[in-house]
Amino acid sequence: MDTIVFALILASALIIIFVKKRWIVVLGFAVAFVASAALFAHHVTSTLDLSF
Structure with a gap:
């Protein structure tokens, strides 16, 4: 989906x-x-699976 959005911006x-x-x-x-x-x-609501 990211590629489609960037193609749309182009x-x-x-x-x-x-x-x-x-x-x-x-x-x-x-x-x-x-x-x-x-x-x-969409991306701001996803959680980051980080473990330090």
């Missing part, structure tokens, strides 16, 4: 660079942001 960056329509840029950024936030929320 695609969003390419859209921002090459597309001139403002709403597509904002939509791409919003989708990438929501996916990144969801990935963060």
Whole structure:
């Protein structure tokens, strides 16, 4: 899933660079942001199995 999110962020960056329509840029950024936030929320709740 991490790879898909990073590919989405890359695609969003390419859209921002090459597309001139403002709403597509904002939509791409919003989708990438929501996916990144969801990935963060998934990882922040997991426990670390550390034993020292």
